[in-house]
């Protein structure tokens with residue numbers, strides 16, 4: 284595992300998210316009331332930029348077809364469903380797939396992301 288300082292805690296309000304770089308990985312870092320979480324920055328449906336989506340409680344909502352992900356686990360809570368006919372057609376080819384997650388921790392005032400050095404693939 285490699286660890287990267289990606290910012291300071293005062294750069295995120297509770298309920299805020301921000302895309303950062305941790306080594307070669309792009310990570311979406313989110314601060315919830317109960318802690319810090321990190322996920323991939325691209326939706327597993329059709330790669331939309333999740334930093335342009337919404338954080339609603341502990342759910343990350345994709346801006347393109349509204350898939351919803353649990354930010355703690357990356358699990359799909361609701362798959363792409365908008366616009367109705369188009370999303371259903373695309374879903375015949377794009378099955379549910381969870382988001383990659385990252386361990387985010389706070390050390391003093393620093394926000395640190397842990398990245399598996401052997402990991403590959405889009406973040």
Ligand code: FES
Nearest residue numbers: 326328329345348
């Ligand atoms: S790209 Fe995210 S739901 Fe389609």
